[in-house]
Amino acid sequence: MRLKSRHLLGIEPMSAEEITLILDAAESFSEISQREIKKVPTLRGKTVVNLFMEPSTRTRTSFELAEKRLSADSLNFAASASSLVKGETLIDTARNIEAMAPDFIVMRHSMAGAPHFLARHCRSSIINAGDGSHEHPTQALLDAFTIRQKKGRLAGLRVAIIGDILHSRVVRSNVFLLKKLGADVVLAAPPTLMPMGVEKFGVQATNAMDEALRGADVIMMLRIQMERQGKGYFPSVREYFNLFGLTEERARMAKPDAIIMHPGPINRGVEIASSVADGPYSVILDQVTNGVAVRMAVLYLLAGETSDENPAEERPGH
Amino acid sequence: MRILLKNGRVIDPSRRVDETLDVLVEEGRISGLDVSIPRSAAETVYDLAGLVVAPGFVDMHVHLREPGREDKETIETGGQAAAAGGFTSVACMANTHPVNDDQSVTDFIISQARRASPVNVYPIGAITKGLKGQELSEFGDLRARGCVGVSDDGEPVASGFVMRKALEYARMFDMPVLSHPEDPTLCNGGVMNEGFMSTFLGLKGLHAAAEEAMIFRDIRLAEMTGGRLHVLHVSTAGAVQLVREAKARGVRVTCEATPHHFTLTDEAVKGYDANTKMKPPLRSSEDRDAILRGVEDGTIDAIASDHAPHCSEEKQVEYDVAPFGIVGLETSVSLGLDRLVARGVVSLSRFVDLYSAAPARILGLKKGTLAPGADADITVFSQEKEIVVDPSRFRSKSRNTPFGGMKLRGAPLMAIVGGKVVHSAL
Numbered sequence: 001m002r003l004k005s006r007h008l009l010g011i012e013p014m015s016a017e018e019i020t021l022i023l024d025a026a027e028s029f030s031e032i033s034q035r036e037i038k039k040v041p042t043l044r045g046k047t048v049v050n051l052f053m054e055p056s057t058r059t060r061t062s063f064e065l066a067e068k069r070l071s072a073d074s075l076n077f078a079a080s081a082s083s084l085v086k087g088e089t090l091i092d093t094a095r096n097i098e099a100m101a102p103d104f105i106v107m108r109h110s111m112a113g114a115p116h117f118l119a120r121h122c123r124s125s126i127i128n129a130g131d132g133s134h135e136h137p138t139q140a141l142l143d144a145f146t147i148r149q150k151k152g153r154l155a156g157l158r159v160a161i162i163g164d165i166l167h168s169r170v171v172r173s174n175v176f177l178l179k180k181l182g183a184d185v186v187l188a189a190p191p192t193l194m195p196m197g198v199e200k201f202g203v204q205a206t207n208a209m210d211e212a213l214r215g216a217d218v219i220m221m222l223r224i225q226m227e228r229q230g231k232g233y234f235p236s237v238r239e240y241f242n243l244f245g246l247t248e249e250r251a252r253m254a255k256p257d258a259i260i261m262h263p264g265p266i267n268r269g270v271e272i273a274s275s276v277a278d279g280p281y282s283v284i285l286d287q288v289t290n291g292v293a294v295r296m297a298v299l300y301l302l303a304g305e306t307s308d309e310n311p312a313e314e315r316p317g318h
Numbered sequence: 319m320r321i322l323l324k325n326g327r328v329i330d331p332s333r334r335v336d337e338t339l340d341v342l343v344e345e346g347r348i349s350g351l352d353v354s355i356p357r358s359a360a361e362t363v364y365d366l367a368g369l370v371v372a373p374g375f376v377d378m379h380v381h382l383r384e385p386g387r388e389d390k391e392t393i394e395t396g397g398q399a400a401a402a403g404g405f406t407s408v409a410c411m412a413n414t415h416p417v418n419d420d421q422s423v424t425d426f427i428i429s430q431a432r433r434a435s436p437v438n439v440y441p442i443g444a445i446t447k448g449l450k451g452q453e454l455s456e457f458g459d460l461r462a463r464g465c466v467g468v469s470d471d472g473e474p475v476a477s478g479f480v481m482r483k484a485l486e487y488a489r490m491f492d493m494p495v496l497s498h499p500e501d502p503t504l505c506n507g508g509v510m511n512e513g514f515m516s517t518f519l520g521l522k523g524l525h526a527a528a529e530e531a532m533i534f535r536d537i538r539l540a541e542m543t544g545g546r547l548h549v550l551h552v553s554t555a556g557a558v559q560l561v562r563e564a565k566a567r568g569v570r571v572t573c574e575a576t577p578h579h580f581t582l583t584d585e586a587v588k589g590y591d592a593n594t595k596m597k598p599p600l601r602s603s604e605d606r607d608a609i610l611r612g613v614e615d616g617t618i619d620a621i622a623s624d625h626a627p628h629c630s631e632e633k634q635v636e637y638d639v640a641p642f643g644i645v646g647l648e649t650s651v652s653l654g655l656d657r658l659v660a661r662g663v664v665s666l667s668r669f670v671d672l673y674s675a676a677p678a679r680i681l682g683l684k685k686g687t688l689a690p691g692a693d694a695d696i697t698v699f700s701q702e703k704e705i706v707v708d709p710s711r712f713r714s715k716s717r718n719t720p721f722g723g724m725k726l727r728g729a730p731l732m733a734i735v736g737g738k739v740v741h742s743a744l
Contacts, residue, residue, distance in 0.1 A: 012518075091634050111636040112520035113590030132638070134520030172520060196523065197514030 003301050007119045007126040010135035011176040019144070019177060025297035026145050026290070032069060033293055042300055043072035047102040050076045051093075052129070054110040058264055058288065059129050059139075063106050066295035072104075094118050104299065107131075112169075125302045133167045139263055140173035142294040144181065146287050147218055150259050155182030160212040160254070162244060163222025163271055164233075165189040165198065165205075170222060170263045175201050188212035190243065192233045209244050216254040220261045221246050224271045237270050246272045251281070259283045319361050320344045321737065326366030326698065330373055331671040332687040341371055343694040346737035350690060364744065366698055369731060372670045373686045374406025374695025377647060378677035379471070379496075379550060379574060379622035382408070382439070385426060386415025391627040391715045393427065396647070397435030399625070399714035401741035403647040404730025406437050406695040407678075407685055408625075412444040413472040419444035419455040424463040436740035437733070438695070440466045440681060442496060445484045449473045452480065454487060461491045466681040469496035471550055472597075476502050478535055485545025494546045494572070494680060497536045499557070500597065504528035509638055511599040515584040521637060524599050526554035533557050537564040540571055548680055549573035551624050553598035555608030562617040572680050574622040577646060577653035578720070580609045586720055592633040592640030593720045596626065613672065614663050620677040621658075623650040627716030648712050649721050651697075652705055655728020659701065666701065673697075698732035698744075705729045 003018055048067045052060050067074040105124045107115045112132035119126045130136040165171050165187050178185050185203040198205045206212050234240045260282045268274045321343040328339040340355040357363050382396035400408045412418035424441050431439035443460035445468045447453045475481045488495050510516050512523020540547035552573045561573045583603045586594045612618040626643025633640050659669050675686030707724045709717040733741040
């Protein structure tokens with residue numbers, strides 16, 4: 001089986017089978033990252049451009065590492081979207097990059113739909129590394145991989161996602177993925193940070209954090225951007241943490257073996273207490289580790305290799 | 319030169335005419351309508367059997383971009399687009415560069431139109447100087463030079479006090495005040511309708527309440543001042559209901575709807591094509607259906623395209639940064655025939671009214687009638703002809719339409735302005 005599209009623009013257009021295919025492939029790549037020589041020749045001779053038009057450290061380094069471990073030639077192209085708006089347009093930037101004939105463009109952009117726009121105008125495979133408040137598909141895939149690793153399955157689990165739902169691309173991709181794979185999702189946020197019509201996703205929405213936590217197998221906390229304070233979204237960090245911060249006491253409302261996730265970077269004392277972030281049920285650093293394997297799997301599958309062969313069986317180090 | 323239009327189905331709602339008649343045009347005016355006028359009566363004879371002959375269509379809301387943005391459109395190309403789209407008159411909005419807030423700009427538009435436009439061009443003056451929403455423009459001078467209404471279209475008049483004074487002052491000249499209803503404090507950088515689709519696509523929303531809040535304000539101000547209010551491009555169920563209730567109370571209010579708002583919904587934004595981005599945005603299917611009901615029951619007086627040309631490089635960008643607006647002159651009539659007539663929302667006679675006499679009435683133009691002696695402005699269209707929208711064939715300088723490739727039933731075939739055939743696809 002192969003992926004239907006040569007782009008990874010979002011989770012929404014994918015089938016459950018395709019998602020499972022990526023997660024299964026990531027298992028093999030996860031093993032590579034534990035070897036002494038963490039490199040396979042899978043993408044030798046392929047070029048990947050990391051086009052990051054919004055600041056990002058962890059997603060970019062995770063992709064970069066995935067590319068290097070697959071022996072691809074990768075280069076980073078960083079530009080702020082706002083300077084591009086004033087000067088060169090996205091389409092001209094894309095054409096310039098295309099002229100160098102890359103096989104993949106990994107794109108991060110502050111505006112929703114930018115990678116879809118790029119996909120219409122480029123021959124390369126486009127991988128969405130986060131577009132505005134829309135999708136962040138590899139984040140959802142690494143989250144799913146981590147849940148599966150810890151819980152053995154996704155179907156039937158109750159996943160509570162808490163925080164700035166309105167502006168979060170992580171939420172949208174996670175909701176699409178978790179629903180496709182049969183998990184129950186509950187979203188919790190103050191009404192000012194809850195977008196309209198989320199029930200149509202087939203999820204439960206609440207303004208009461210405790211209600212979301214009750215019986216949860218997975219607690220996924222979202223980063224709160226400090227700039228939102230005082231802009232009408234919430235009056236103060238203090239009140240936000242009182243109502244929606246994850247404390248040890250609150251975490252106990254979930255199932256005893258519930259895992260705690262966060263896409264990072266975390267704001268200690270804003271959305272999550274340090275004792276929880278560093279506690280025994282936190283899998284936040286496993287998410288980071290798994291991100292590399294999942295991104296390797298995505299690149300490998302988009303490169304169109306047949307999935308009959310187990311990539312981990314290839315000889316490392318070439 | 320005399321022109322004879324034979325065997326067409328003449329529909330003139332202003333005179334309750336709907337029958338097969340011959341129409342004779344002489345010296346730029348309608349000189350006679352009869353069951354049979356001999357071919358020898360005119361130098362040029364058109365056989366229009368199977369087609370509809372109607373008073374010339376009026377698009378009361380277009381942006382011709384001249385002066386200032388001639389790369390998007392000019393009075394000449396916009397006029398050609400209008401003629402090709404079956405219109406014989408257009409009213410152009412004031413948001414040019416410089417703004418039409420001064421008689422010299424009005425003079426320029428009118429002289430350019432006389433020189434280059436195949437259709438009649440009626441300027442709309444600005445409500446406030448520079449569209450800044452602060453000081454009123456010189457309505458008296460604008461009126462004297464040919465402006466037929468005032469509007470800051472593109473920008474809402476944020477101050478209720480300024481809007482009140484505009485409605486009061488315009489009363490003196492019997493000019494309508496055309497309001498672009500959008501509470502700017504509720505927009506918050508929105509680029510599409512706020513609802514499930516904006517959540518789904520991760521784009522910032524413009525909620526229906528922003529439009530409705532300002533319509534409510536403007537209706538109350540029209541009621542208190544006795545001024546004549548025209549609400550531009552109503553797009554929400556609540557907006558239609560507000561106008562319906564105001565009309566029932568006897569407020570002097572009219573409104574228009576655009577073809578895109580009675581045809582498309584925010585589902586069209588999927589795929590992030592910036593040609594689906596306009597203000598007000600494409601709304602929900604409930605809103606779209608409410609627009610159709612408003613057209614059906616007469617709450618919506620007129621159809622106007624809000625023709626807003628933009629260069630392709632301006633639209634070929636990320637959705638968030640693309641300018642608002644789409645072209646509409648060359649698709650408006652076909653969309654109306656397909657969505658309103660073929661689907662039974664309105665009768666053919668009411669359709670003609672929506673596109674001719676009604677907008678003429680709102681702007682106080684002596685247009686929209688085929689009465690003997692009237693200006694020979696005539697639109698000929700086919701109810702049956704099937705077309706596929708092909709933006710590459712537009713006369714407009716711009717191609718920013720979401721309707722490319724759409725199959726529609728009904729098409730404008732001929733436009734006659736002042737007795738002169740300015741467009742014919744017969």
